[in-house]
Amino acid sequence: MSNEATLKISLIMNPASGTSEQGALLLETLAPMSGVTILTTDAAGEGERLARQAVADGAELVVAAGGDGTINEVVKGLIEAERRVPLGIIPLGTGNDLARTLALPTDPLEAWKLILVGERRKLDVIEIRTPRELHYALNVSAGGFSGQLNEAMSSEVKSAWGPLAYLRGALGVLPDLTSYRTTIQYDDQAPEQVDALNIIIANGRTAAAGVQVAPLANPEDGLLDVVIVHYGSIMQLAGAAARLLVNGNYLNSELVELRRAKKVQVISDPEIWFNADGELITNEPIVFEVLPQALEVVVGAEYQAVIEDVTTGS
Numbered sequence: 001m002s003n004e005a006t007l008k009i010s011l012i013m014n015p016a017s018g019t020s021e022q023g024a025l026l027l028e029t030l031a032p033m034s035g036v037t038i039l040t041t042d043a044a045g046e047g048e049r050l051a052r053q054a055v056a057d058g059a060e061l062v063v064a065a066g067g068d069g070t071i072n073e074v075v076k077g078l079i080e081a082e083r084r085v086p087l088g089i090i091p092l093g094t095g096n097d098l099a100r101t102l103a104l105p106t107d108p109l110e111a112w113k114l115i116l117v118g119e120r121r122k123l124d125v126i127e128i129r130t131p132r133e134l135h136y137a138l139n140v141s142a143g144g145f146s147g148q149l150n151e152a153m154s155s156e157v158k159s160a161w162g163p164l165a166y167l168r169g170a171l172g173v174l175p176d177l178t179s180y181r182t183t184i185q186y187d188d189q190a191p192e193q194v195d196a197l198n199i200i201i202a203n204g205r206t207a208a209a210g211v212q213v214a215p216l217a218n219p220e221d222g223l224l225d226v227v228i229v230h231y232g233s234i235m236q237l238a239g240a241a242a243r244l245l246v247n248g249n250y251l252n253s254e255l256v257e258l259r260r261a262k263k264v265q266v267i268s269d270p271e272i273w274f275n276a277d278g279e280l281i282t283n284e285p286i287v288f289e290v291l292p293q294a295l296e297v298v299v300g301a302e303y304q305a306v307i308e309d310v311t312t313g314s
């Protein structure tokens, strides 16, 4: 490998991400390279500041080396930076869900080589607003309820699945579920009332370490895929969850609905909790809006923007 990068690259690494130790060899390889600056996050939230600073210091490409949480922070920094700079990704997390949709190599050295020569695509970014906060997601924002679930599930399952835990829990024994009134507004259409257990706002296709929560999402179509899991009987929910977990397409389950929109507003009683790329963010009323093709991102050779719906009609 050449000892000189032709671009000015800043690599932001999270030493606390799930598989960061796998990046050690990569760091040894990169250390002598001119044109590459290695920055390390010292605490949660640092990725955003480091990305903004890297752009201000002249970076022509910023690499996020970590999991989905680290990518999320770097994306916020890049979107808010003074210039729009492309993003490269070295997946060193636990779930690495965005990397799955983008077909990125799991080996850090291979991921680095791809960053230098790979195709860049302009991907949509999800802007997430609440009355008090502004976030972004490049992969998925998942919403779900806790309440009864807190009593029924182990803390291990809850922390791994977060707002998606209802779907996971439906496979086990759960008490009768309460229905939750949710108002959803798509673009400028009239608001709709639904009894939803999970609401997934997706740009990428998987969450919770490879679960296909939005199997048809296209990261560059200028639209959000909104997947709603409606309230139903335990049997119905178990059916949807089984399809989801065996990686069948759960979109044609009777409880699951797919909508597409540029903007989605969600208000719910009791409050629904949402995460952004896996990090829990808020239970406030929330507005999601797509920023079409807002960020150039290096993708793998096998990346496909459009997924054919092979289940249609089945």
Ligand SMILES: Nc1ncnc2c1ncn2[C@@H]1O[C@H](COP(=O)(O)OP(=O)(O)OP(=O)(O)O)[C@@H](O)[C@H]1O
Residues within 6 Å of the ligand: 014, 015, 016, 017, 018, 019, 041, 042, 043, 044, 045, 046, 066, 067, 068, 069, 070, 071, 073, 092, 093, 094, 095, 096, 097, 277, 278, 279
């Ligand atoms: N030095 C640090 N010490 C502790 N936490 C950190 C540090 N730097 C970053 N973090 C936080 O670690 C969290 C998790 O990191 P990250 O998402 O990279 O890995 P992961 O959770 O293992 O992967 P994934 O999200 O793909 O499952 C992020 O929310 C980030 O803010």
